[in-house]
Amino acid sequence: MAPPKPAYRPEIQGLRALAVLMVVTYHIWFGRVSGGVDIFLLISAFLLSLSFIRKVEQGRPLELGKYWLHAFKRLLPAVVVVLLGTLAATYLFVPRSRWDEILSQTWSSLLYFQNWVLAANSVDYYAADHGVASPLQHFWSLSIQGQVFVLWPLLFALAAFISRRARLKFRAVVLLVFGAVFLASFVFSIMETYGNQAHAYFDTRTRLWEFAVGTLLALALPYLKWFRFVRVCAGWLGLALMLSVGFVLDVQGQFPGYVALVPLAAAGLVIVAGQTGSPFGADRFLSLKPLARLGEMSYALYLWHWPVLVIYLAWRGRQEVGVVGGTAIIALSLALAYLTTRFVEKPLRRSAWLDARWSRSLLVIAVSLAMVALPVAGVQYAIQLQNEKLKAEAETNYPGARVLMPDYVAPSTEQAPIMSVSGTEPEHWGRLELRCADVPDGPEYPALQGRCSSTANYEDPEKTILVIGSSHAQQWIEAAEPMAEAHNYRIVSLLLGMCPYGESTESRPPECNEFNEAASRYALDLKPDAVLAMGTVSVVEGKEDPVVEGFPEAARQLTEAGISVAAIRDNPRFVDNMQWCAEQHGGDSPQCTSELSERMSPVSPYPDAFTDVPELAWLDFSDLICPDGTCRPVIGNMHVYVDNNHLTTSYTASMSQEFDRRFHAALGW
Numbered sequence: 001m002a003p004p005k006p007a008y009r010p011e012i013q014g015l016r017a018l019a020v021l022m023v024v025t026y027h028i029w030f031g032r033v034s035g036g037v038d039i040f041l042l043i044s045a046f047l048l049s050l051s052f053i054r055k056v057e058q059g060r061p062l063e064l065g066k067y068w069l070h071a072f073k074r075l076l077p078a079v080v081v082v083l084l085g086t087l088a089a090t091y092l093f094v095p096r097s098r099w100d101e102i103l104s105q106t107w108s109s110l111l112y113f114q115n116w117v118l119a120a121n122s123v124d125y126y127a128a129d130h131g132v133a134s135p136l137q138h139f140w141s142l143s144i145q146g147q148v149f150v151l152w153p154l155l156f157a158l159a160a161f162i163s164r165r166a167r168l169k170f171r172a173v174v175l176l177v178f179g180a181v182f183l184a185s186f187v188f189s190i191m192e193t194y195g196n197q198a199h200a201y202f203d204t205r206t207r208l209w210e211f212a213v214g215t216l217l218a219l220a221l222p223y224l225k226w227f228r229f230v231r232v233c234a235g236w237l238g239l240a241l242m243l244s245v246g247f248v249l250d251v252q253g254q255f256p257g258y259v260a261l262v263p264l265a266a267a268g269l270v271i272v273a274g275q276t277g278s279p280f281g282a283d284r285f286l287s288l289k290p291l292a293r294l295g296e297m298s299y300a301l302y303l304w305h306w307p308v309l310v311i312y313l314a315w316r317g318r319q320e321v322g323v324v325g326g327t328a329i330i331a332l333s334l335a336l337a338y339l340t341t342r343f344v345e346k347p348l349r350r351s352a353w354l355d356a357r358w359s360r361s362l363l364v365i366a367v368s369l370a371m372v373a374l375p376v377a378g379v380q381y382a383i384q385l386q387n388e389k390l391k392a393e394a395e396t397n398y399p400g401a402r403v404l405m406p407d408y409v410a411p412s413t414e415q416a417p418i419m420s421v422s423g424t425e426p427e428h429w430g431r432l433e434l435r436c437a438d439v440p441d442g443p444e445y446p447a448l449q450g451r452c453s454s455t456a457n458y459e460d461p462e463k464t465i466l467v468i469g470s471s472h473a474q475q476w477i478e479a480a481e482p483m484a485e486a487h488n489y490r491i492v493s494l495l496l497g498m499c500p501y502g503e504s505t506e507s508r509p510p511e512c513n514e515f516n517e518a519a520s521r522y523a524l525d526l527k528p529d530a531v532l533a534m535g536t537v538s539v540v541e542g543k544e545d546p547v548v549e550g551f552p553e554a555a556r557q558l559t560e561a562g563i564s565v566a567a568i569r570d571n572p573r574f575v576d577n578m579q580w581c582a583e584q585h586g587g588d589s590p591q592c593t594s595e596l597s598e599r600m601s602p603v604s605p606y607p608d609a610f611t612d613v614p615e616l617a618w619l620d621f622s623d624l625i626c627p628d629g630t631c632r633p634v635i636g637n638m639h640v641y642v643d644n645n646h647l648t649t650s651y652t653a654s655m656s657q658e659f660d661r662r663f664h665a666a667l668g669w
Helices: 011-029 035-057 064-093 098-108 116-125 139-166 170-195 207-223 228-248 258-273 282-286 287-297 298-316 323-350 354-356 356-390 400-404 477-486 510-526 551-561 578-585 651-656 656-667
Strands: 452-454 461-470 489-495 529-534 563-568 618-619
Touching: 011 035, 011 228, 011 258, 011 282, 011 287, 011 298, 011 323, 035 139, 035 170, 035 207, 035 258, 035 323, 064 098, 064 139, 064 298, 064 323, 098 139, 098 356, 098 489, 098 578, 116 139, 139 170, 139 207, 170 207, 170 258, 207 258, 228 282, 258 282, 287 510, 298 323, 354 356, 400 477, 400 651, 461 477, 461 510, 477 489, 477 656, 489 510, 489 551, 510 551, 510 578, 529 551, 551 563, 563 656, 618 656
Parallel strands: 461 489, 461 529, 529 563, 563 618
Antiparallel strands: 452 489
16 A cells, blocks of 8 residues: 555565455455455555664664655545545435535545544444445545554654664664554554454554554564575465465454454565575565556555445445456456556656655645545535525425324425435434533443443433433434423433343344443443333344344343333334435335335234333334335435434434323323
């Protein structure tokens, strides 16, 4: 991914080529983590470190400002081309409901903080439950690289300063500084990956040790004088290990903890093996011209392959591609990568005129930023004006579930456009004002840290309602909040994506079981007036919505402690994205509608499944989600679903009055 290049090593170009091929093919066909990105990170730090070590030992100035200008002058133009291409393809092929998300992530991709956006979204849970990826999601690794390209030179400057002042050997100080970075980041990475892997995956702090390995390898390389036979064996062993990581190890949920040592060790073996001069060495294979040329395009290929894949899937309405489609995606990505490298990267990288003055590099960076920033800001402003107009007309033109009420009278006869809703922006999901870390009675259990929120009226509420569960419980917060505000109720939420509330079971991931156990303990500590959770879980394909496993047992434990429990029947789930279907075919299209009896059990599981919990309150809003037994994607000029299984919070908010009535009736309040 365009690291510094102090000296040409063809086997490293080949290594980079294989790494990008692994990333591309695993993304397109296997849906697994390959370890290829981790190899990129190591190579970047290795080559960067060789450059800075050589400068210091030769007595040359580090010239940090010049380095940063040179680095980002080379990195940004290709980024700009891909971002503009992605935005153009988004306009042509991606549903309108996703534009806000992609425009927002364009800023974080352009300014190298995309990884922190994705980390924050994973903590907000909706990202974990949402099956549609962003076409710019892959910029997380480039963002971390950009941050390290700023940090690493500063650490080398610090090492050089300490070396001069303390009269110590420079390499010894570098070993001390980057060894400390490795140790601190490695320990933190293991702990964070175990406790919150979704956040850890994108956290810069959990990845610094991988860069540190590259620096430590650059330090150690002159002292690793292996016999040629050993280096030949090491090269092939590294290649075999590298190519087998994603298949042999299921690393999807374990990165970037200690498991990332495997691909890094593999790449390290290849680098240490170096140029063996043997006709049987792995370096001979890695130095082949096709691989070397692909290595030169690896940065652009990485940039292009993901948006091409995601936009293709969005355009075709699919979740995966076959052999033919995947091959076409790779071919198109290679063509775009070649053009970007040939006409953007190489001319700017080789321009002696641009390198002659720092102001010219600065001009390239400024123009690159402006080429994306100006149109994106303009489009966002136009969308904001349109959204404000729609919100002002919401009561008139967007009644949602209110049209189903017996006393509803349409205030307008004009047909307004249907209100689109993005499913990947935090403001479009149920959220409470405060993190529980900011309230006095927040949970102290580790499994609940960062997963608890509260309304602001925690000091003297009339009643407290605790919402526990996954995003399917979270989506009802927008319906409950108006009720809470009207009656001075406090709402506290404990949320973990894809983790419905219930007692521990073998079928759930350990993280979910730990979360639910801690949630039950906190509920008993907090003593809320009521707990609100999902009582059933529907399925995508099938005519059933069974009771959440372990929920009756958890509910009985709470009711025996004097806490009321309200269970919500789950909403139907579908194969296709309901919002996209309505945008493509129309809200009344037969392709987008189905009978409730085809999606859910014909008979409600209540009360038979809860005979041991007679105090349980039951809430079933199926009649408002699928009125008259028919599930439609649009009701009251409002999208009912944000994807194939989550209700839009604008629609659940439109149910607030009826939610208030049914909730109080069910609990007898």
